[in-house]
Amino acid sequence: MPISETWLLPDGVADVLPEQAQVIESLRRDALDFLASRGYQLVYTPFIEYIESLSSLSESNQDLDLVTFKVIDQLSGRLLGVRADMTPQVARIDAHVRSVEGIARYCYAGTVLHTKPQGFSASRTPLQLGAELFGHDSIDADVEMVDVMLGLIEQAGLLDGVHLDLGHVGLFRSLVKYAGLSKSDERQLSDLYQRKALPELKDFTENLKAGSDFYALGRYSSDLEALQANLSQAILDDTDFRDALDELITTRSEIQARWSDLHIGIDVVELRSYHYHTGLLYAVYSPNRAAPLAQGGRYDGIGEHFGRARPATGFSCDLYALTAGQFKQIETIVAPKGTDAGLLQAIRDARQNGARVTQLLGNDDLSSVPYATHTLVNVAGKWQIEKI
Known part of the structure; x- marks a missing residue:
């Protein structure tokens, strides 16, 4: 590579310049303060660790395994993984490092690394912020998590203009179990649901046990009332299916009571990360944007890999995506060089009031600070701030 091109960054990796970094950092601080006010305790996790620790999700989620960078540790010779998601690390903390009894609430913020972008124009180094709740398996915990997620978006x-999408993998799983489907049929059905391929779904389900129920699940995936009207009584009487449906209905009702102006959509065949989610799924979308602003779900038993299986639910978001296109002018006051007591006091006062003050160096003049917006000037013996 020519020396003139060595400054180029890999695809999906970018610098964050001051005008946007200020917006991102302000949101990060406010978000963590908000999560702390809801009882979520901040944790820091290592950027890299043994792949066995990071595999608590990747064993059941091949997508996560594929986006995890792997390197050999030159000290131990063992395989290391660079975190692609902080959820497995927080699960390790809950299960093994800080195994408190009862409910544990954690939050985090940090850069993760992906081998490939996880969406159109997405970063390979998202600044992931999220929250996890361990130790409670009732729908109340999911409702709290959705409520916290919406509060963070607010x-x-x-x-x-945003809308909330709710789903529940238990509906599909219980129907698969009821029909005794093979793994191959299960995978094909999941693919058809994800592609919303109704004609193909109709053809595929015609010869399946409970085929009409599988078709109804896709055909009426966004209308719970119509779905129930078109399902067989046998599947409606199935305990696992009924429990999942009741949880979805209850969650929608509880969230609507808290956020009365929010549009809530249903998608019972939203099966992202289907193999490790165990219950409710939730995601917040904004208009004219394909990727969610934030998303999460229930993943009970995540700590089993570390010897302590616990119910868990949580969500995460990318702060870069949340602040995309947002910039803030950086107001900078330029002070002249000097040690005059009044000047130094004026600089201290301005900084204590939250202003950004740069004092000139050497023989520099105002042109040496191209981003300056104000200047300190002496008017009749008093230092005051004037706009440039």
């Missing part, structure tokens, strides 16, 4: 000033 904190970011993005709540207007």
